Amino acid sequence: xxxxxxxxxxxxxxxxxxxxxxxxxxxxxxxxxxxxxxxxxxxxxxxxxxxxxxxxxxxxxxxxxxxxxxxxxxxxxxxxxxxxxxxxxxxxxxxxxxxxxxxxxxxxxxxxxxxxxxxxxxxxxxxxxxxxxxxxxxxxxxxxxxxxxxxxxxxxxxxxxxxxxxxxxxxxxxxxxxxxxxxxxxxxxxxxxxxxxxxxxxxxxxxxxxxxxxxxxxxxxxxxxxxxxxxxxxxxxxxxxxxxxxxxxxxxxxxxxxxxxxxxxxxxxxxxxxxxxxxxxxxxxxxxxxxxxxxxxxxxxxxxxxxxxxx
Amino acid sequence: xxxxxxxxxxxxxxxxxxxxxxxxxxxxxxxxxxxxxxxxxxxxxxxxxxxxxxxxxxxxxxxxxxxxxxxxxxxxxxxxxxxxxxxxxxxxxxxxxxxxxxxxxxxxxxxxxxxxxxxxxxxxxxxxxxxxxxxxxxxxxxxxxxxxxxxxxxxxxxxxxxxxxxxxxxxxxxxxxxxxxxxxxxxxxxxxxxxxxxxxxxxxxxxxxxxxxxxxxxxxxxxxxxxxxxxxxxxxxxxxxxxxxxxxxxxxxxxxxxxxxxxxxxxxxxxxxxxxxxxxxx
Numbered sequence: 001x002x003x004x005x006x007x008x009x010x011x012x013x014x015x016x017x018x019x020x021x022x023x024x025x026x027x028x029x030x031x032x033x034x035x036x037x038x039x040x041x042x043x044x045x046x047x048x049x050x051x052x053x054x055x056x057x058x059x060x061x062x063x064x065x066x067x068x069x070x071x072x073x074x075x076x077x078x079x080x081x082x083x084x085x086x087x088x089x090x091x092x093x094x095x096x097x098x099x100x101x102x103x104x105x106x107x108x109x110x111x112x113x114x115x116x117x118x119x120x121x122x123x124x125x126x127x128x129x130x131x132x133x134x135x136x137x138x139x140x141x142x143x144x145x146x147x148x149x150x151x152x153x154x155x156x157x158x159x160x161x162x163x164x165x166x167x168x169x170x171x172x173x174x175x176x177x178x179x180x181x182x183x184x185x186x187x188x189x190x191x192x193x194x195x196x197x198x199x200x201x202x203x204x205x206x207x208x209x210x211x212x213x214x215x216x217x218x219x220x221x222x223x224x225x226x227x228x229x230x231x232x233x234x235x236x237x238x239x240x241x242x243x244x245x246x247x248x249x250x251x252x253x254x255x256x257x258x259x260x261x262x263x264x265x266x267x268x269x270x271x272x273x274x275x276x277x278x279x280x281x282x283x284x285x286x287x288x289x290x291x292x293x294x295x296x297x298x299x300x301x302x303x304x305x306x307x308x309x310x311x
Numbered sequence: 312x313x314x315x316x317x318x319x320x321x322x323x324x325x326x327x328x329x330x331x332x333x334x335x336x337x338x339x340x341x342x343x344x345x346x347x348x349x350x351x352x353x354x355x356x357x358x359x360x361x362x363x364x365x366x367x368x369x370x371x372x373x374x375x376x377x378x379x380x381x382x383x384x385x386x387x388x389x390x391x392x393x394x395x396x397x398x399x400x401x402x403x404x405x406x407x408x409x410x411x412x413x414x415x416x417x418x419x420x421x422x423x424x425x426x427x428x429x430x431x432x433x434x435x436x437x438x439x440x441x442x443x444x445x446x447x448x449x450x451x452x453x454x455x456x457x458x459x460x461x462x463x464x465x466x467x468x469x470x471x472x473x474x475x476x477x478x479x480x481x482x483x484x485x486x487x488x489x490x491x492x493x494x495x496x497x498x499x500x501x502x503x504x505x506x507x508x509x510x511x512x513x514x515x516x517x518x519x520x521x522x523x524x525x526x527x528x529x530x531x532x533x534x535x536x537x538x539x540x541x542x543x544x545x546x547x548x549x550x551x552x553x554x555x556x557x558x559x560x561x562x563x564x565x566x567x568x569x570x571x572x573x574x575x576x577x578x579x580x581x582x583x584x585x586x587x588x589x590x591x592x593x
Contacts (some may be wrong), residue, residue, distance in 0.1 A: 025410070026408070026409065026410035026411065028404070028494040029408035030404075030410060032400040032401055032404035032498075033420075035397050035462075036397060036420060036464035039460065039464060042463075043431070043435060043459075044431060045423065046434070047431035047435050048426050048431050050434035051431060051433065051434055065442075065443060112323050119324055121580070121583075123331060127330070127331070127334050129334060129338070129575070130334060132519050132571055132575050134523040134564075135523060136523070136541045136567060137341070137544070137568045140560050140561070140563075140564050141338075141564060142337065144344075144561075145337060152340070185333075193583060193587055194586075242427070246429050248429065248526055249525050271429060271433075281433060285433065288431070288432075289430065291427060291429055291430050299425045
């Protein structure tokens, strides 16, 4: 069909009769998708090309990339030999301890908010409030709440008899936990909603069958609900890991520099500081490409596993 | 049996209510502290013994918050509306118009969201600063770096709406075409009204994300006049962290958070419900 069209309409034809119906349609199609494609070209494809290219150069920030000297794999070698890079990566992954903790809590809360009671809709709304709140404001409040001398957390710990509660904001062993607690607290609402949606997608008949067989609540939950929520859990894990790999604002605003004894800075903070503070943009680009590769692999895994689930 | 269920319901209600206190406590603390005098922050419990609004008047006197709010609105409302209109148009083309390379182009577009923002932010900065190749316009002194990337549409939104529009029968679009409707008219009078309810939750969340954005504005906006509220407040807090004026920092945080809370309060039911709906769809 398309070939027939192509044969019939030759250039002089077009001038005589204008475009035919199908071609006009196609032109409209291209016109309507043009803006997003141009946006992608300018804001994603070209910048990423620049990142990849400059990661092989000694590009100093502030000078044109085109004139930067090629240095081969030097930036990558430097990166893998840099203790700070590994520390930042270690911190970034350490923060991800919060992911299983958050998922477990939100699963329980989702089950508690999906029982058909009248109040649960209100609870869903309340637990979602931290999700939509500005990280900037939240970090400043958490700084105060976790203040070692006068913060409410330590007040509470003292009142239950812990005489010497942790120095949350300045002791390298605790600083990461402040960020983890903040992330879990802030993320609960959205995973609760996704879990509830998943639970409502499970057919009633499974539960009825379980009831007939005399299964108790715990058996029903672990043998039916949990396995059938696997796709949601998997989706949440992958998206949280992808988001976690890009962590920047919380540790940046909560602690100064790299944090006490380099305990809080992340890979993105490392990238940012190397590029803008030390103006080693070539090195920063190597970190940027490394980050993109990790996230690319995670996304592929997500697509693969989800694809399998559909079949 | 029924009695047992009622007891379980009450226990769960109490536990969820206690959890709600944990979820809301930081906000409550923030609000009450912002009305305390500096020296009263940690004495006399949660409620202020002396109420004062001096922290608020001080902030309004010191930084141009009105301008900050106008900037934030400029970065979060018009770009999101225009970007949504562009996204609906693209989704319509991907779902209902036949053209060569349609699926390939869609996959390329979808692939682009795999690239994380930190991996492209430095080159974006270079592009916006006018230091690369043919891009000679220095936009760092203007609001454009926070507007341009949004008005070209949102790939996740296009993805979601494309799925959604597949559910609209082709025959409807065909009938409109036979009646002599142009694509623009079909888009404006038929597709857009169908799509608006589906995209509005995405749109509101996108708006909230733009409102709360911090990293991109600190990088791309070098003229303090164009700073959004997030950056203004963060800078203000840096100043006051030194003399530890906690009520002022909290007053800044309250002003940052309250507008979003109001919008969320107005649309909450509907945001939560469409979140659930769209996640089931995906």
